[in-house]
Amino acid sequence: MNCLFCRIIAGEIPSAKVYEDEYVLAFRDIDPQAPVHVLVIPKKHADSVLDAEPEMLVRMTEAAKKIASDEGLAEKGFRLVINTGEEGGQSVKHLHMHLLGGRSMQWPPG
DSSP, X not given: OXXXXXXXXXXXXXXXXXXXXXXXXXXXXXXXXXXXXXXXXXXXXXXXXXXXXXXXXXXXXXXXXXXXXXXXOTTXXXXXXXXXXXXXXXXXSSOOEEEEESSOOOSSOO
C-alpha cells in the first residue's frame, strides 16, 4: 500500500486523531497552516474529489461540522478546502478536506 493516508487509516503510521467513525478519519495536520488544521479523509480510497462518491463528501462535511464545533470554531468561523490535482495544490493522492480555523482567514489565501 503506497497511499500515505491509507496507511494512516490502517494504523501503520500514527496520527493525532480528532474524529473517527465507520466512514471518515480526521487528524491534525503535521504542518499546520492555522491554529486548528485538521485533515478529514474518507476511509474508502478515492484519488481526488473527481473520483469521490457523493456520500463521501456528505460524510466528510458532516464530520467537519462536528469537529469545528468541538474545536470551538463554529461561532467565529472556519475554512474547508479540498485541493484537487497538482495545480490545485493536492500533495497526497487521497481525497482529503482541510479544516482550518482559529485565526482570521484572508482571501485570496496566501
